[in-house]
Amino acid sequence: MPRIEPLNDPYAPEVQASFDRVMRGAPPLALFRTLAVSERAWARFRAGSLLDKGPLSLREREIVIDRTSALNGCEYEWGVHVALFAEAAGLTPQEVAATAAGEVTADWSPAERALLAAVDGLHARSTLSQAEFEALRVHFDDEQMLEIILLCGFYRTVSYLANALDLPLEAGAARFPAAA
Structure with missing residues (x-):
């Protein structure tokens, strides 16, 4: 309830x-x-919504949102985004599962690994290390860098809302993968 x-x-x-x-x-x-x-x-x-056509590709945006939601333990938002956007974003089932499981494998492109590391850094420390920032800078311009940080903050807030309100999971939304 x-x-x-x-x-x-x-x-x-x-x-x-x-x-x-x-x-x-x-x-x-x-x-x-x-x-x-x-x-x-x-x-x-x-x-504050960031679901419009922004400076990131759909795939990049969804990697950031899925990872942020998963790190915050927000199955509600992670599941909604996976159900609505993962296929269109070209995320494989293994990549989707990895956003929740925490694996940063060689299957991700260098830009995607930089995105995942940035999300992890922002989640853990509320900032980016110099190495994380520089890894992003190789692949993303200023506008994209700001979008990445904004997405992390906005979806942390969304996670707070969904978790604190104890929202029931949406019908048809994805569920976190079972722990191995």
């Missing part, structure tokens, strides 16, 4: 319109319905 009861259909017209913009016709996620309980929280959350 979520700790704050999400809104239920029918929604106020302005809330329905915002859900339609975000979900593109699909039913709104529990996270969105819960945040919409507070007009301010829902508006601020949408204002």
Whole structure:
């Protein structure tokens, strides 16, 4: 049971319109319905969203989001992103599992290994070491570097929300791989 009861259909017209913009016709996620309980929280959350066409490829963006969500123990957000974006991002089942398991294997490109190391560094220390920053710099420009850091921070916040609200996992969303 979520700790704050999400809104239920029918929604106020302005809330329905915002859900339609975000979900593109699909039913709104529990996270969105819960945040919409507070007009301010829902508006601020949408204002911070980074799901638009940004300076990273879909694959790069999803590696950052999946890894950040997994490191924060947020099966809710990890599962939603894996279900909605992993295939389109070209992530293999092994790569998806590795975002949750913590493996940084040789199967990742050098740029992807730099992304994963950056996410790990930001998660562990709230900063990047000089080596992590320089490894990113080889592959990403300033705009992309800022996007990577923003994605990590935003999805840490999303993880806090989903975990603290004890949101039930979405139907059809992926689940963390079983520990080996």
